[in-house]
Amino acid sequence: MHEVSSETTRLVDLVLDYSRRRMLSSDTPLDKPSTEADLARLAGRTIDERGIGAGRALSLFEHVLAPACITTDHPQYLSFIPTAPTKAAIAFDLVVSASALYGGSWLEGAGAVYAENEVLAWLANEFRLPATAGGVFVQGGTLGNLSALVAAREHARATLHEAGTDAPGRWKVVCSAEAHSSIASAARVMDVDVVPVAPGEDGMLRGDAVRAALEEHGASVFAVVATSGSTNFGIVDDIASIAALKDEHDFWLHVDGAYGLAAMLSPLARDRFAGVERADSVIVDPHKWLFAPFDACALIYRDPETGRRAHTQHAEYLDTLTETSEWSPSDYAAHLTRRPRGLPLWFSLATHGAAAYRDAITHSLQLAQDIAREIASRDGFRLVREPQLSVVVFEREGWTKADYDRWSARLLDEQRAFVTPSSHAGRTNTRFAIVNPTTTFEHLVAILDTMA
Numbered sequence: 001m002h003e004v005s006s007e008t009t010r011l012v013d014l015v016l017d018y019s020r021r022r023m024l025s026s027d028t029p030l031d032k033p034s035t036e037a038d039l040a041r042l043a044g045r046t047i048d049e050r051g052i053g054a055g056r057a058l059s060l061f062e063h064v065l066a067p068a069c070i071t072t073d074h075p076q077y078l079s080f081i082p083t084a085p086t087k088a089a090i091a092f093d094l095v096v097s098a099s100a101l102y103g104g105s106w107l108e109g110a111g112a113v114y115a116e117n118e119v120l121a122w123l124a125n126e127f128r129l130p131a132t133a134g135g136v137f138v139q140g141g142t143l144g145n146l147s148a149l150v151a152a153r154e155h156a157r158a159t160l161h162e163a164g165t166d167a168p169g170r171w172k173v174v175c176s177a178e179a180h181s182s183i184a185s186a187a188r189v190m191d192v193d194v195v196p197v198a199p200g201e202d203g204m205l206r207g208d209a210v211r212a213a214l215e216e217h218g219a220s221v222f223a224v225v226a227t228s229g230s231t232n233f234g235i236v237d238d239i240a241s242i243a244a245l246k247d248e249h250d251f252w253l254h255v256d257g258a259y260g261l262a263a264m265l266s267p268l269a270r271d272r273f274a275g276v277e278r279a280d281s282v283i284v285d286p287h288k289w290l291f292a293p294f295d296a297c298a299l300i301y302r303d304p305e306t307g308r309r310a311h312t313q314h315a316e317y318l319d320t321l322t323e324t325s326e327w328s329p330s331d332y333a334a335h336l337t338r339r340p341r342g343l344p345l346w347f348s349l350a351t352h353g354a355a356a357y358r359d360a361i362t363h364s365l366q367l368a369q370d371i372a373r374e375i376a377s378r379d380g381f382r383l384v385r386e387p388q389l390s391v392v393v394f395e396r397e398g399w400t401k402a403d404y405d406r407w408s409a410r411l412l413d414e415q416r417a418f419v420t421p422s423s424h425a426g427r428t429n430t431r432f433a434i435v436n437p438t439t440t441f442e443h444l445v446a447i448l449d450t451m452a
């Protein structure tokens, strides 16, 4: 299995050939899930003592398993938050695997870590964070939020300890009632309480509402999370007014920009993020709107030392790694072994330059505005909120949840689009989440036409 032989050479060629075809295909179907019974019938048992051979395994993948996976980078995949990796990023992901790179420590992966850090520094600069900011690419926004909040609590603990003050009975994190579910998940893992604060009618959390929560809960609040691009609506909290509270209260400001912070690269949206420069930590997911393959979240600390103090693992066998001043990505989140998952983005950014990224993001922002205007002008349609970024949420008047469900299932069944129902304030709606530069106005209009 590990030797270079004619058999392993043929196997590598087979896999590279498949990858090449998939990467360069412009008509990969949308596809859809199968039932477990169907997959069991078609794929059967693939693992036995002797092996079925690469040809048969790859063929099963290509003809049975892959078609049972929805094509998340399809231009008509508009649910949740899609993905749209560049060819450069996807191709380089193969290189990362082929090279068995270890991205946990400078000692083992200095070159990879250098390149990842260049991307993180570039992002930090776009977000107007100080040049000393830094962090790490983790698996996803959920782990990024958790790691940032753990660092925030550690920082609060240390601050209280230095002041000789007792720690509160319960630690609390303040966030919008429309914050992402991963904040509640992090709170459960950390055994802390969430204080949900109502955003305005427009979905934006503002400083005034946060101030009231800070006054009520005092020093038990170790962090405030501003969401910059809510997942359901793409609404950006009023970060500046929340950050301004730092002048009166001591708290860690975390900006959850997993989906939306990428829009700061575009002049069309940059101003919406004013205040992010005062964040103590931010996250953004390159696998969402920065055109990298799954899975990658950039976690950036204003003062990376706060992350390192919270997360460095100590063990006898790790001392050679941790007792140095070298930058080891393992030290900045709740993980140890890691793939240098920032490299696909690094390669694509280095290849194409930042301007291509700005243009691609601007395209989706523009398209969201255009389709929102189209929806608002159609009889029987209602925009739920004006889009700020690239998520457009709307209702078909008179439709029940069952109507949306039937319509959505038919769209996927007929392989026209993947658009799922969502809801707001107890009313069912649906949404276009647009991050793919190959999605067009005509694609979206054709979907609206199916709702006539």
Ligand SMILES: *Cc1c(COP(=O)(O)O)cnc(C)c1O
Pocket (backbone or CB within 6 Å): 081, 139, 140, 141, 142, 143, 145, 180, 182, 227, 229, 230, 231, 256, 257, 258, 259, 260, 285, 297
């Ligand atoms: C997607 C998302 C997350 C979670 O990120 P994962 O990469 O899916 O773990 C967190 N916050 C927001 C605002 C998101 O959009």
